[in-house]
Amino acid sequence: MNLVRLALRMLGREWRSGELGVLLLALTIAVAALTGVGFLVDRISAAVALQASEVLAADLRLGSPQPLSDSYFQHARAAGLASARSTTLVSVVFNGEASQLTSVAAVTAGYPLRGRLLVAGEAFARGAPAEGIPATGEVWPDSRLLAALGAHVGSELSIGATAFRVGRVLISKPDQGSTFAELAPSLIMNAADLAATQLVQPGSRVSYAGLFAGERSAVEAFKAWLVANKRPGERVRDITDASPQVRNAVDRAGRFLSLASLVSVLLCAIAVAMAARRYVSRHLDTVALLKTLGASRSFTLGVTLLQLVLLAILAAAVGALLGFVAQEWLLRTIRGLLALTELPGPTLAPVGVGFLTALAVLAGFALPPVLQLARVPALRVLRRDVGPPPPLVTLAFGPAVLVVLALVYWIVPEPRLFGYLTAGLTVFVLVLAAAGLLLVQLAGRLRHGVGVAWRFGVANLSRRRAESVVQLVAFGTGIMVLLLLAILRTDLNSDWQRTLPQDLPNYFFINIPPAARDEFVQFLQSQGARTTKVLPIIRGRLTAINGKPVEDPKSGRAAEEGFATREQNLTWSADLGADNRIVAGHWWTAADMGKPLVSLASEFQESLGVQVGDHLTFDIGGEPLEVTVASIRKVKWDTFQPNFFIVFVPGVLEKVAGTYMTSAYFTPGAGHSLAQLAHRFPSVSIFDIDELLTQVRGLLDKAALAVQSVFVFTLLAGLTVLLAAVQSSRDERRYESAMLRTLGASRATVVQGVLAEFTTLGALAGLLAALGASVGAYFLTTRWLELRYSFQGWPWAEGILGGALLVAAGGWIATRTVINQSPLKTLRS
Amino acid sequence: MNTKLMPSAQAPMVRDSVLKAENLSKEVISPEGSLTIVDDVSLEIVSGESVAITGPSGAGKSTLLALLAGLDSPTRGRVLLAGQDLTQLDEDGRARLRARRVGFVFQSFHLLPALTALENVMLPLELGGQPDARRIAAETLAGVGLAARTGHYPRQLSGGEQQRVAIARAFVTRPAVLFADEPTGNLDTATGSRVGELLFGLNAHEHTTLVLVTHDRQLAERCGRAVRMDSGRVL
């Protein structure tokens, strides 16, 4: 077709002459930023997920009270997934006369698929990764079990109908859980030996787990298949169902990363919008001339659109490649610093996403001005001041607004937050525009009081009224999103550092008899352990809500968690921990002491559907106790402090017989102390969460890596994008600087003028950006990341100084060649 | 109506009227209210004629030219170009007519900076779907004495050379009417007269009707007829 041929030919010609450089550059950088961040987010979230899946010992875990069908495992094998089984039951283990109720896990080869088994040669020693699983005829009991039974490596233990040799001591297994639900010590054995023990009998309580792991997309597909084909009563879990500590960290990292994507999209949009403006202003004459020479409107439109699409494709291809190379380089650099061993390979998805987003942004931000371009009248060839007729406001901004809204919603699909974000962004852009107008007006007044260069520069601001406002909005938004990201990154990292200090308690002690309480604490201290507060634990069961007896829920989360039926750990406390926040009702005051009041964790409250003011009846040691819900707490589980779903007011439970719990930090190699402790306080259950903490620390390290590297990348992308945006004013300056120099202004004066203009613009944009970022950060940290917000001063300094410096530097770089050009050459063309 | 300035209107129909304006007016809305920048102008130009439109700056010459060429639409009156009523055509219709019948030369040349001299000259042919655009354009460019400059970009050419490329571009479609708005306005006297030479040479040789707005007295005097304007009116 003639149109296509001519469009291609014109594009080729423009390409040769270097006319398309800036638009192509801006688009390419935008796509590179977008895909680069996309790649980073994709790969690092995969790494985070991999780490998080350690608590399941698999990517996917299928649990059931019934034996699992072989077909699941065949299907997994066909899908290329690794699989293993773990069968757990509670049984009594004997060492001669000594016996102990134990949680026995019989596992198949390959277990654990994620994470590692730590074993040692003696109880309470430091564990080393195990090779494989126990051989047949061998068991690996944990330290507590050995201590309780007075056994050691080499001892003979009988379990059910069989005798086993103790091969190693189990220090930790990845899926040991952290909710202290299982109070019994544990032991693992080879699944091949399970039948011989004859422990699995009709009616015995056994849980069966199928473990699956593999490449992400295969896991996703298998999960979907499993959910569709599993039998009732079987439950599929993946990292989204992992422990609350891990889930919180993964969620926050994921949220931050998606925000980073959003930031790069907005930056990309700014660059494209600015580049499109330049493209249009450079092509007004061309289109007018084509029309004068007889081209129809649809023809000129077709030519420009085709050119734009071709450019988009080229930019997308080059940009995606650049983005990939940049993130690969960045990850390789950072990986060394964090001693990160394995990082999942990239998938192709970010290329597609980057490409589509680039096209969407192009359609929203470049299409409207380009459509306008086709409307420029031929008359412009005779009258330079004739431009295209002004567009309808909805047509000019509608597509851009729609595209931004769609992208924001795609990245942040929570309606409330989406509302906040878009409203905030709208207000910010309006404030920027208003401030821009104000600046333009002020500049008009101020110029009399300053030197020649400043007068020229500042006068420029007010003369190029619309340009100045547009540039202010663009720079302001760009700097604002970068600052916002920087603030959130700091908040997130410092929160993570607060969360897991090095001396966090790594041992929990449960079932401390009230009589031995003080002696126990003294013993801990005498062993050099750092102790924490001691909390009472009362066992109780919820029997009625508002007088109505609770029945066993048949389904739903309450059933799975066993909230209503299982015995609950109750405690009482006068103070609300720092990691607890009241979301409804209020925490007790001195006057409330001794009244029948209770405070519930939000998870417990949600699953039961009760509200503040409802009455709950508990069965505590056979006695009913009715209490009123006084408050609902949001608990930050990832602090690894002892926390309870149900907390009573002091003065209610004191008379009930209970036990105490506490936690302590032991330096590595405290095995001897712990063995002694187990010997001296035989009823106390010891929980070693050192390995769990290592797991979570590893997770947070990866999340921090994600946040840091994505931030660095977004920052770099933002800077280049802002530079590309500054480039767009280049043409307008060429003529002007030539004029000034012809009129006798020195080169230095012209440069100073440009610097004055850009510095003013940058500083103001930075100031407003700091304001916007601080307000935005407040909302995002408190409402979205659910962290504490602390006001920070540095964004203001960085915003204003950085804005002024960057925009001035960008302006200078962009106009340098223009200013250096001989005035004669410019004026002649 | 000013009949004495239109001798050919009363002449027998030996030569066709190629361009005819009837009571043309153009009003624009300015901050100071409505402004009439072309005021009731009628004129007729026959094929092969050369007409100079002269007058002080701001007289409305460029506006009249734009109306005659169909680049702008009049507030009142009508224009017949090659027998077609421009006011009856839409924008695309006028563009099609221009493609076949009209050539333009401008004061500031209006070459596309991204295209070489040859490509600039080829453009109207390509727009019209002419198959051997390159050969015809090269010949035309040689005709204005720029055979050696075909591969040069506008910025590599002097002002006179650029205007010669523009003239080649205007003539390459063999248009019935060539409009020129101050074609020598940006050129020094010597270069300007060479460009004038070229225009009148082609006018004579190709029988192209020449309508040119100019301040250049020499150029105006070489035209068959001069139309003087002031304040939007033809004197």
Ligand SMILES: Nc1ncnc2c1ncn2[C@@H]1O[C@H](COP(=O)(O)OP(=O)(O)O)[C@@H](O)[C@H]1O
């Ligand atoms: N669209 C318009 N709006 C306002 N004034 C216009 C417009 N078009 C032309 N003019 C004014 O009309 C007058 C005639 O313009 P023009 O035809 O360019 O004059 P000339 O070419 O004779 O110098 C000028 O004063 C010009 O400023």
Ligand SMILES: [Mg+2]
């Ligand atoms: Mg004029």
